[in-house]
Amino acid sequence: MNRKPLIILFAVAFSALLLLTASPVWAVPIDMKLQKEIEDSLVCQDDCGMILSACENQTAQYMRKIVIDRLVKGESKAQIMGYFESIYGVKVLAAPPAKGFNITAWVTPFIAIIAGGLMVYFVVDKWVMNAKLDKLDREESDSAKTVDFSEYEEKLDEELKKYL
């Protein structure tokens, strides 16, 4: 069996593969906006505490290369994020995923603000009511001072005389 064509074919394919892998990734156009979005959602894993897009150290460069490589391969944001999560765990994500206990991270601030808002509402409502009651009291005491009761008093006296 003549293996020459097969060897040539294999050599060409291997060379092409080498060329492809050796080509700088910048040569392949990728969605820069999506790359930034992904880098903004990941944290550099050398304990520097910076998000990937902000970090320039070696770990960040390594992670960035993986992002670019996978974007070149046509992977989606979810796939790339999932890959990093499978390697480093949830700490690689720049925000806790809204599932399980981590939901509390997302809802607690809003619950607290709504609770605070309700408290403010009830307190102000009470204060407004106090002001209204105070105003009514003042009006009542003012009207009490101005009403002429003499007519009623005379009637009351007359009625009482009937029974005495």
Next chain:
Amino acid sequence: MADIGYITLVIAFVLSLYAIIGQLLGKRLENRRLLKSARGAVLSVAIMATLASLALLYLLVTSDFSIKYVFDYTSTDLPLGYKFSALWAGNAGSLLLWLWVLTVYTAIVTYSNKIEEMTSYVSAILTVNSAFFLLILAFVTNPFEKLNYTPAEGAGMNPMLQNFGMVTHPVTTYLGYVGFAVPFAFAMAALIVRNTDDRWIKITRKWTILAWMFLTLGNLYGAQWAYVELGWGGYWAWDPVENASFIPWLTGSAFLHSVMVQERKNLLKIWNVCLITLTYLLTLFGTFLVRSGILTSVHAFGNSSLGMFFLVFTGVVFVLSFWLICDRINVLKEGREFESFISKESSFLMNNLILVGIAFATFFGTIYPLIGEVFTGTRPTVSIPYFNSVNAPLGLLMVVLIGICPLIAWRKSSLKNLRENFLIPIIGALLFAVAAYALGIRKIYALTALTAVFFASISTLSEFVKGTRVRMKITGENPITALGKLMVRNRRRYGGYIIHMGLIMLIAGIIGSNAFSKVTQQTVSMGQSIQVEDYTVTYNNLAERKEGGNDVVYANVTINNDGKLLGVLQPEKVFYSTHPEPSSEVAILGSLREDLYVILAGWEKDGRATLKILINPLMAWMWIGGYVMVAGTLFALWPGRGAEVGPKYIRGGWEE
């Protein structure tokens, strides 16, 4: 010199203990001689702290590497300005700076003796803080610690700290942090002497506003430093340490608004005491975060036992202050009447709710990694996406409130009043939204936010216009004179409006740079161009130069717009002789419209360079807005006629 520095710290510690005991005992026994002597001790502590700081500065400037601190943070080739700033580059030095500021503040408060019956307590409370810092400096982290040998050269300063922003940012932040200790001490003293009228608020108003202004500047300088030095195109990463200075800024802002309600209506007394206590505690908690290394941060001083000391001190202050508040709750009698839901008072309450809400959300997010770890076993990361998602809607509400507040009357707003005041800002904002949409702004969130910003701008500016027109009508003055006199004679009110305008500009910058930024990265050969929006960025060549002991590699880049040369930029990578990691020095071509931000990301042996280019719209407005806020604060604080004029009740109505 190191011995002198250390001895002054130990003497100051002993004197501070004497000052605390002397003030409290002298007050209790009404012994004026003892009081006078204790106050002398307060002054001596300030002098000793000054001497210790000057001693460390001398050692830093003269590069005495036998001192560990000098060795750790400087080198002989470090420029003189940075040798000075090395005072706050490390843990011990920055605590010494804090102490210095605190002791000087304490001496000023003690000798100004504004409220005789409270001064001793105020001074004692502040001196307790000084004593804590002196204890740390003298016995835990001594800035004058000596090495067993004298190295020929120092380890050098972290390259990222070699920036003007890092000269000013820590100082202003500390001036703000420490400043909040003064109103806190007055609030506690008012509770101790059971005198809870609003005198302590009036006396400490300037202290509070100054502290707030310095914290504003501190945050602003920090953001500017991050923008030009960290080389990632952003300015705020919601890092735990950044949050540590942002949270007290928020509660401090809430306090500045809510005290106005107490001054005018005798309401919110308990809330105000709690708020200033919380603000002060948050400054201590922030220090704990920075010093403990408990959370990962690019800005932290690293792991140290100091965090535990700060945690314990914060805990003690928390327990004692809230015990005092609970114990004296009965003396905090306040008014209980609100005339209407629709009033300026209500809008201030809403403002407090939102500000404290953002503070809580930021605080909760900051400590959530610890909570998450306890309940799930793994420590989640809480960074930019979380804080932006949670705080952005609250920030938007805040902007709307900035617009609503000036338009609502005190006590009660009638429908007629609302219609008259809101009509123009609402119509203006709607027209703006339509125009912005027609011009191509399609992102709903950005459009809503910019509309809110526009609404707040019109309503704030309308206050200037209305006031000027009324004054022109009454006095017959020309518009400029009327506006000038209106503002000068109501500095407190119009200073506040200037601050609001600054904040609106700053928020516009945040919206612009977040919603409309563009980024591109390309590797190009010499002479090749990259087209980014309207800009043609041409890479000319790569070159190298020597700067002291550092090697600087830079790219020459020409920026053109429609064939017109806009400028030549030189983004750099600096390789330091004392640090292994190089740092990126970005090049920025800025305008009021946008910043063109160029980073030299890398290069190849054949001379090709990789350039990362960002367009950050409206960035300049962020910095301008920040400085307008500071200008407004200074305007409001400026002494003389008109400085204290604020709204006050008159019979049957409200006068402003």
